[in-house]
Amino acid sequence: MNITDLLKQAQNMQGKLKELEDKLGHIHATGEAGGGMVSVTMNGRLEIENLTLDPICVDNRDVPMLQDLIIAALNQALDKIKEQGKQELAGLTAGLPLNLFK
Template sequence: MKGMNDLVRQAQMMQRKMSKLQEDLEDRVVEASAGGGMVTVEATCSGSVKSLKIDPAVVDPEDVEMLQDLVLAAVNEAVKKGKETMESEMGKLTGGINIPGMF
């Protein structure tokens, strides 16, 4: 029975570490850009966009679609980076074991 108690204790410790890591990652900010840095987005690893910077040189009233595409590309890249960071950090903690529902 001692072995089972040790296993339960280890599982509880891992669960606490994972919860703490998730909290930390929710506030961690990643940055991505598009158009050679003309549009830059900062987002948290949980997917919340924190800031959007647009170089005035890219604002062309005749080509709004290009600006929209750049913003969309930068946002998508920032969200992707955040997700990859979260998965990587959680993978380090779990030893690469995929735990359903964690991401």
Template sequence: MFPKGGMGKMMKQAQELQAKMAKAQGELGDIHVEANSGGGMVKVSANGNKEITSVKINPEVLEEDIDLLEDLVLAATNQALIKASEAAEDKMQSITGGLMGNFKIPGM
């Protein structure tokens, strides 16, 4: 079924890939993305672990309607999380070399 040593070689490659992916997951916290809404009135930063790391609100927007501010924060937060997801996916794709196709790793 497998050439001599083929199964062992395949297992070794799988272990190496697993180690590379674990390392990449550890590096996701080093990826930083930023999104804004309202022409930069609200800025939200996130890391590759999809954690919001900062929210900056221009004081001028505080003079506006609270509903507008809430919408701007929500829009910027969602955009930051999308960017973080894309950055994390790119990082993992660089490790797997596209070997996994459309397979998604849970939590990634």
């Protein structure tokens, strides 16, 4: 593979990365905690789009529990987005020699 081929691949990759970035805005994942009492939806850009709290979990006497549920739901949604992103990136980099400078 010569330098011209590498430059062409780099330009092609740049276009594909832009497509991936656009696609990530359309990927959504929802994480839940407490048996669905807390639900968080985020997009592939890691922006929170929705947070739903079951009124039963809003108890002034147990704010730490609610905080834990929100964190758990956020982390679950984030894990799902990361996995979807990995799958998209794997398809994007298929066939590219990523160990050029070994």
